[in-house]
Amino acid sequence: MGWDDDVVKCLVFWANFFLALVGITLLSLGITYKINLEELIYVIPKDYHHIIVIPILAIPLGSIIIAIAVFGCYGCITEKSNFVTVYGAVLLIIVTVQLAVGICAFLLIRDRQKFDRDLNVALSEVFRNYENVYEYKEIADLIQHRLKCCGTNGTSYWAVIPKSCYETDTKIIYDQPCPRLVSGYLNRCVLIVGIAVLIFSIAVLLGSVISLSFARYLKVHQRRDQYISPPFWW
Template sequence: MESCGMSFIKYLLFIFNLFFAMSGLGIIIAGALVLADVSDFSHFVTSDLVGPPIVLIVMGAIIFLVASLGCYGAIRENYKMLVAFAVFLIIIFIVEFAVGITAAVYKADFQETLKKSMKKSLEQYESSSNNNIEKAAWDNVQQKVKCCGVNGKSDWSSTPMSCCYKDKMDESDQPEEFCVSGGRNYIYKEGCYKRLQMKIESNTKILIGVGIGIAFVQVVGMFLAFWLAYTIKKEDESK
């Protein structure tokens, strides 16, 4: 006969895993949003920028599957499944911790790589009038991120029209620079590197926040899984 204590832990773990599964879906959505955001400038350092949100999406899918395993193990009171669930959580936790440390260590290197890649791309754009790939990448990022050049418009020997915009922006602290090209009257003052750096920082905060939330949930899940597994084993031994 199932004890009250075991019943309580079992249903508590089951409810926890429902929330855990939903957090997996939330992680997938967060990863997809970050991936869509970095796609604006992924041309410059594709693998470095696209990697983290893809890892997040994959981790979200794994968490959803592991949570499903935990739900099944809790309802079936399966000792081996519960231990496997707890071990999976530990592995995921270690991987997340390692990825977080790696990201922190290589953050400065990544930003320097981004800047060098942007400068090289700009040079390639200006060195060939038929370089449509570089032109499309710069036109896209300058219009979407509202910037010009790597550090500013002075990076360009001839300012491209994608650096220009029609209506005056609210930047009263700096004098307006004029463009007068194709019906666009003003030039974006800020360089694209600084703008992209801000976007990366923003995305990093999202990833860190999601990671901390997941880590807390995982620790709770490990505790509940081992607790229920221990209770099941103890009751089996007492029969």
């Protein structure tokens, strides 16, 4: 292969390296938001527990993209056209799965009003048993501290305002009611992962197109080399 061929190979290699970074980012997002949703599992309405599936699916998707990108780099270095072709085809399958996951993220909470009603019921149960159930106390404190809110209707909810309603090491008190903030937070967790999956599917699609083009490029050059015989003195 000549100088131009080396440039093409270098570009394909770096495209696969970027794809690996996409996989790492998607994996990180999946793990982060899976943990965030699991922490609030007691307040997520039972009919909507499946929203945690979106970040869970992002984890294997990211892992597969990383592994496939590594194989793509190997195929690029070894210049095996069949290997690169299979790699590009697998990326197309991954794009299809990513699109399905991303679209599902937008459809999981279709009736926002029902979701908010069920969420308010679950939150009321948690805050009502703040002193009686240790797990509920933990999750209520987590919600109030992380989302900077207090009770289900503000500070008036509490006879004795808990420390989690205060900003750390200050006397600043959070006076926002929690239900609206929790609803927005849960929606953001799901939608951020869904949007990321959809956006990254464009990168994966480009990776597939580049790889399939490179595979075709390799096959053309391999056929050309077969027809060019060396001089007799070689």
